[in-house]
Amino acid sequence: VSPTDFKTSHTTFTFPGLINVNAYVPDLLHQDLDSLLQATRASVSGGFTTMHIISDGGIKDDQALELAQRQVSGKTYCDYALSVVATADNVHSDDLKIAAKSLCLTSAESIAVTAAHFTTWPADKPIVTDATTNELASILLLASLNNRSVHVTNVRTKEDILLIALSKGKDLKVTCDVSVYSLFFTREKYLHAPCLPTLADQQALWENLAFIDVFSTGPMPYQLAKALGHQYTPGSGFEETMPLLMSAVMDGRLTLDDIKIRLHDNPMRIFDIPEQPSSHVEVVVDRNAVFTPRQTHWSPLEGRMLPGTVHRVVMQGHTAYLDGIVVSTPMGRDVSGMISPKRHTLRATDAGAVPGLTHLSTATAATT
């Protein structure tokens, strides 16, 4: 984070291009082109130059992945990577392993299926889960038994963050992200939105900030809009991120480094996202701006005065966004298949060949 941009009359902080590890798109395969363009435009406007797309009802086989790739290719304003959902049927799909960025383990699958995926998913590609409570604990156990790392996305309860903190304390290879909305909105404020954390949960998240590796947007902006009967786009929450986080910097609850680490350094390391050369994000911090209502979707910030306006986004040496307008063309790359050489060596030291696990995975194959 470089301190000041002297060319402007206000204080500007410069971040590297931000990475959104849980850019949630409901039902990606059936989103229309406009929504996707809007979403990736909102991504760049929010300072995110890379989005890791997690979709429910999502990408579960080769056909779906190829469809998603065609769906998105050449139509995004930022780089993107695709996550596939682990199912009983795609344990042995080699194509998914090559073409997808990450594997998402949901609570819907049995332990046997999850165990099988831990043995077959490439060691150099991330495993993500949105599971909670016992299903989360179960996945952490399997990760531990397989000596594999796992990233827990959208952590939103005291119980889960404490379990993760405990696991980190015992050297389990677990990382996690928390939706920015979980840090700033509660169900006490929005009575009709049980998707949000309780105030007690939110306090526990703030108290355990040291154990939160990453901030993300996640499904919460979608869920909140839906719960309140407001309009939503897959880009909801992207432009809200920086103003919300900067308000916490102003309050002294976060430092600029807290943000840089959780929106760039850690996401890059955990998800093995390639460095974007000559890309940066300029954020104005000492001037509050009214968050203007968007035409396409509702925002909980509408009409609020907040600091942290994204002033300019530069991608690969070119200005992509300036003061409210996306000026680039949709030329985002699919970075799903890019594996850094450092990460790739993990494959050699893969801890996958555990007799017990092979047993479990064979058992699964036999029952499905």
Add this chain to the structure above:
Amino acid sequence: VSPTDFKTSHTTFTFPGLINVNAYVPDLLHQDLDSLLQATRASVSGGFTTMHIISDGGIKDDQALELAQRQVSGKTYCDYALSVVATADNVHSDDLKIAAKSLCLTSAESIAVTAAHFTTWPADKPIVTDATTNELASILLLASLNNRSVHVTNVRTKEDILLIALSKGKDLKVTCDVSVYSLFFTREKYLHAPCLPTLADQQALWENLAFIDVFSTGPMPYQLAKALGHQYTPGSGFEETMPLLMSAVMDGRLTLDDIKIRLHDNPMRIFDIPEQPSSHVEVVVDRNAVFTPRQTHWSPLEGRMLPGTVHRVVMQGHTAYLDGIVVSTPMGRDVSGMISPKRHTLRATDAGAVPGLTHLSTATAATT
């Protein structure tokens, strides 16, 4: 196991006094005296000279434990030990820790409560759980994070036994028991008894016999009788155990040592049950006998010809049971509080003092 008893015309095998690690008594506190006397008489008749009583709706606080002790004291034909149920309210109950044999973790409690119990339960007393699937995995994770052992009781699915096998393969300190009924009855045979394993589950249990430390009776005899609308006593299943297991010996599926290890050696070690001096059980093996209907309760073995009749049970040098008749008086001891010196040293090396866990347990205390 000594080979032959030459005083009789049939082949007799001699086992040490057997231990039932899951002598299930539904609603122990409200059982009448007759039921308890019957149950412990059936225990001795079945060759079990010690029963570890697990009760649902059970013993959750000092008052209940004292009531249970009064309820049982001086009225049992075999030695017994009492298990208490872990709840959010008894994490810090010192009396339970002293007077009970073991702590039973159920799937009903939250991860935070379970984690708190792992830090407060004495290191030299066993922790048992009847949890399944993700709740089981969650408890195994907490056991692993705390470097504590845990015994899983009444394992009855392929998925659970494979998870336990996997965990054992990775040196987690986990042991388990399987109800004898799970090894011999299926829901394919008793269509109205979903409590029983499926045939596929049962096959997986037999295939993973090496990972089954202990045989028990557990709640299945009760659940089966209930499902079929038959009469039940807390002693159901005790007298069926040896005939069922011996039939598997005759079939070549079990050895006598398999039985001795799982009904005496392992239960004694895992539950730290004191050795009973001058006690043994004589079992007739080469003669099939009709399993005669009991007056007090139904048995799935009624009318069946089976080997493995318990001929004589000797406790502390005196014959307690001979050819169908309990000849001793109810003088069973409560062995809950007896801790072997070897086991007691565990307390010094207790791995409980983990900062993260204290945090979790403090958090729990605050919310309850």
